[in-house]
Amino acid sequence: xxxxxxxxxxxxxxxxxxxxxxxxxxxxxxxxxxxxxxxxxxxxxxxxxxxxxxxxxxxxxxxxxxxxxxxxxxxxxxxxxxxxxxxxxxxxxxxxxxxxxxxxxxxxxxxxxxxxxxxxxxxxxxxxxxxxxxxxxxxxxxxxxxxxxxxxxxxxxxxxxxxxxxxxxxxxxxxxxxxxxxxxxxxxxxxxxxxxxxxxxx
Amino acid sequence: xxxxxxxxxxxxxxxxxxxxxxxxxxxxxxxxxxxxxxxxxxxxxxxxxxxxxxxxxxxxxxxxxxxxxxxxxxxxxxxxxxxxxxxxxxxxxxxxxxxxxxxxxxxxxxxxxxxxxxxxxxxxxxxxxxxxxxxxxxxxxxxxxxxxxxxxxxxxxxxxxxxxxxxxxxxxxxxxxxxxxxxxxxxxxxxxxxxxxxxxxxxxxxxxxxxxxxxxxxxxxxxxxxxxxxxxxxxxxxxxxxxxxxxxxxxxxxxxxxxxxxxxxxxxxxxxxxxxxxxxxxxxxxxxxxxxxxxxxxxxxxxxxxxxxxxxxxxxxxxxxxxxxxxxxxxxxxxxxxxxxxxxxxxxxxxxxxxxxxxxxxxxxxxxxxxxxxxxxxxxxxxxxxxxxxxxxxxxxxxxxxxxxxxxxxxxxxxxxxxxxxxxxxxxxxxxxxxxxxxxxxxxxxxxxxxxxxxxxxxxxxxxxxxxxxxxx
Numbered sequence: 001x002x003x004x005x006x007x008x009x010x011x012x013x014x015x016x017x018x019x020x021x022x023x024x025x026x027x028x029x030x031x032x033x034x035x036x037x038x039x040x041x042x043x044x045x046x047x048x049x050x051x052x053x054x055x056x057x058x059x060x061x062x063x064x065x066x067x068x069x070x071x072x073x074x075x076x077x078x079x080x081x082x083x084x085x086x087x088x089x090x091x092x093x094x095x096x097x098x099x100x101x102x103x104x105x106x107x108x109x110x111x112x113x114x115x116x117x118x119x120x121x122x123x124x125x126x127x128x129x130x131x132x133x134x135x136x137x138x139x140x141x142x143x144x145x146x147x148x149x150x151x152x153x154x155x156x157x158x159x160x161x162x163x164x165x166x167x168x169x170x171x172x173x174x175x176x177x178x179x180x181x182x183x184x185x186x187x188x189x190x191x192x193x194x195x196x197x198x199x200x201x202x
Numbered sequence: 203x204x205x206x207x208x209x210x211x212x213x214x215x216x217x218x219x220x221x222x223x224x225x226x227x228x229x230x231x232x233x234x235x236x237x238x239x240x241x242x243x244x245x246x247x248x249x250x251x252x253x254x255x256x257x258x259x260x261x262x263x264x265x266x267x268x269x270x271x272x273x274x275x276x277x278x279x280x281x282x283x284x285x286x287x288x289x290x291x292x293x294x295x296x297x298x299x300x301x302x303x304x305x306x307x308x309x310x311x312x313x314x315x316x317x318x319x320x321x322x323x324x325x326x327x328x329x330x331x332x333x334x335x336x337x338x339x340x341x342x343x344x345x346x347x348x349x350x351x352x353x354x355x356x357x358x359x360x361x362x363x364x365x366x367x368x369x370x371x372x373x374x375x376x377x378x379x380x381x382x383x384x385x386x387x388x389x390x391x392x393x394x395x396x397x398x399x400x401x402x403x404x405x406x407x408x409x410x411x412x413x414x415x416x417x418x419x420x421x422x423x424x425x426x427x428x429x430x431x432x433x434x435x436x437x438x439x440x441x442x443x444x445x446x447x448x449x450x451x452x453x454x455x456x457x458x459x460x461x462x463x464x465x466x467x468x469x470x471x472x473x474x475x476x477x478x479x480x481x482x483x484x485x486x487x488x489x490x491x492x493x494x495x496x497x498x499x500x501x502x503x504x505x506x507x508x509x510x511x512x513x514x515x516x517x518x519x520x521x522x523x524x525x526x527x528x529x530x531x532x533x534x535x536x537x538x539x540x541x542x543x544x545x546x547x548x549x550x551x552x553x554x555x556x557x558x559x560x561x562x563x564x565x566x567x568x569x570x571x572x573x574x575x576x577x578x579x580x581x582x583x584x585x586x587x588x589x590x591x592x593x594x595x596x597x598x599x600x601x602x603x604x605x606x607x608x609x610x611x612x613x614x615x616x617x618x619x620x621x622x623x624x625x626x627x628x629x630x631x632x633x634x635x636x637x638x639x640x641x642x643x644x645x646x647x648x649x650x651x652x653x654x655x656x657x658x659x660x661x662x663x664x665x666x667x668x669x670x671x672x673x674x675x
Contacts, residue, residue, distance in 0.1 A: 038272030099291055130287040137298065140285030178273075202272075 027164045028188055030150075030172065032196040034158040036179045042158030044075040045176040045200065046144050048151035049162070050125065050183060052170065056148050058082035061116065064131065064141060066094040071131050071141025075177070077151045080127070083118040084143060095134040098143075101127060108135060119145045126175050144175055165194075174198050231357070231374075231397075232674045233345045234308040234648060236266060241277035244647045244674070249517040250616045251650060251674065253608070256519040256565075260505035263456065264387060265353040265380030266345060269505020278303045283349065299349035306346040308674060314338040315669040327663050337362070338670075341373075353378045355396070373447060387456040387504045395449045399464040400491045400527055404561055404574045405446060415574075416636065417602040417622040418444050418559075423580040424538045424550050428598020428627025431634055441471045444529060444557050444576065448489075449482055459502030462525075464493040471533040471552070487532035495525035500565060517610055518567060525561040530554070539587065547587040555580040573605035580627070598627030606638075614644040635659035649673040 036042045058081040065072045067089040078084065088094045088111050096115065097105035101122045106115045119129065122145055131141035150170075152160040167190045173183035179200035188194050232251035237244060244251050247258025254262065260269050268275055284298025316333040344356040357374040376394030381387055397405070405415060416432050421443045423429040450468035457463065469482050470489035477484075500521025501507055513519065537549035556579050563572035579599040586593055604622030611617055618640040625633045640654045650672045658664035 038274055040274040099287060130285075132285055132287055137284040137288055137296070138282040140287060 256501035484536035
């Protein structure tokens, strides 16, 4: 009996370990490099799957800080319906407003406080909200609202990696505040990393 | 006044003008502020500074922006004065701009060893040897861009007089609106005090000497017979000749890479040093000018190469540039005092004056030959200074031309020869003919040594030899 339990336990453990190693079963990643021509940095491009089957519930709230007179992160991709907590990490008052889509102005508040805004009013994808501060006109940030959680933001060298993408055929697109590129079709196969590169122009 | 006296007077005037120019303004610009901004060499835009190459000319015409400029070309990113998104908020927000992240200042220093010989009216010769004008002048530039479509240029020149006095002149102070609307580079305009594009291309752009081109910019038409020559009885630079600097508004643009059009309105002749009204314009009329150039071959005015490869040597631009230009001035109501040979004191007004010219510049290999012909006519009215009675009227004309050849012996060494003439309106005065030889060496990219010899080809006792060291930082 004990021996049977050990065998069953081992099998279950193996199954669990296998599941943990590949949490969505046969899902895999999409990686690549985005090159933004004419710019010194290729950072802050959002690479995303335009449309994935199913509906996606936003997880915990996202966060955008205002620190050293900048929106941090500069670009924040989220799933539609996500609530973003706008913090003020600076000793000076900051304001947050957006002239885009339904437009909003969250007011002005001091260091340490935050205000929330839920992005569930825009139907198109991606739905881009420019974040501005009336107190400091040079500040600019972006909230990019997407249909699904399969997205990534490039680093300075343009590298990105989207994990846990279920196998299937998709259209991979890029959003950048200053440059554009045509979307590309991509087929994600089980346990087979996919590489897609982009070159963005003005 | 006899013919000989007139000749001597003109000769003396010419030499004085040369001296005056040597110690006063030169509108030729070399602006290291741009070298800092782009972290690039002077040779990107200059052949031997301040002479521009084709790329530098495109950079200048495009409002101090590189052809097909991208953000990664700007090595010192500007300080944003407003996020780009604020453009969409206008008029509910201030349109965003930008300023340079470094202090956009640059300095040019010019040291000169001046040697001159000039024939006086009494037949004696005055010579000056090794007058060490250290420094002769210092120019402080401010230049850059103010975000999209706006740029600026300012220049203050300091000169020290032999009596210890310091002369300060504001040579440039202009704001430029570059391609504010419409297709790129088709329409630019600027306002302020600036070197008009009228003369650019054969004045500011090409001069590697520091002595100017006297025949075009220092002719004085004031006189009973329409003037006798360069600079006589007038301040330098002559405000009635072709202006080197104007206060005004200028529009210009590039059509299909190859054609350059210019149209401008200038304040015109000032009221004179005795005026106490504080005005800069001597009357209510404005002067107008226009220019049209076409370039065959080489780099387009906007930096476009039309798919052709860019030459390895950045001073080469195998091309032919042809241009026509015109300036119409109105100096009515502005009195120029003139005393006749018989002692009669008069006031002369240049009611209307016109300057028209043609221009050609050929680049082939390391050689650049360029030439300008200018015709001028003046509607003069002579009044008795005491009674204000009109004594006479006339429409005298004069013409001038020069041709210059610059050859680059090495990338750092340029030899130049220029021949220029002025045929004064008073035909009893012989045509002024001047020869100039120049050797300019870049000791460093921003340090230039130059030796220039200038000679009056009618009267060999009038000549000058200047050695100049100029550096920019």
